[in-house]
Amino acid sequence: MSGNNVELLEIYSEGIKAWFPDEELGWVSASVKSKEQTNDSVKIVFQDDSNSEKEYVFDAPLADIVSNKVELPPLRNPPNMEDTDDLTSLSYLNEPSEVQQIKKIPQQHVFVGGSSYITHN
Incomplete structure (x- = not known):
């Protein structure tokens, strides 16, 4: 599945929506605000769709994404x-x-x- 994770990472571009766990609501929706990818790591900043002041940051080594040690946020x-x-x-x-x-x-x-x-x- 390692190749699939890299391909899936391509989907996370500006405006794409994903889900994040929330203690009160269960899950909240957030949209990709920015994405920085190097040969070693990936950082995706999401803006909460209901609260523009709240952000979620996904930051992980690329190797952990490829090996499935870290899961990407579930897509909406x-x-x-x-x-x-x-x-x-x-x-x-x-x-x-x-x-x-x-x-x-x-x-x-x-x-x-x-x-x-x-x-x-």
């Missing part, structure tokens, strides 16, 4: 993909994207595969 789906009832149609199927989709479904049973259902209140 494009707006046209976010209003779907089918989680399998999401471009980026990750925990924060799944949680956000489930939050949008008002108090009903959600089919998750096989004969399993989860209830969202």
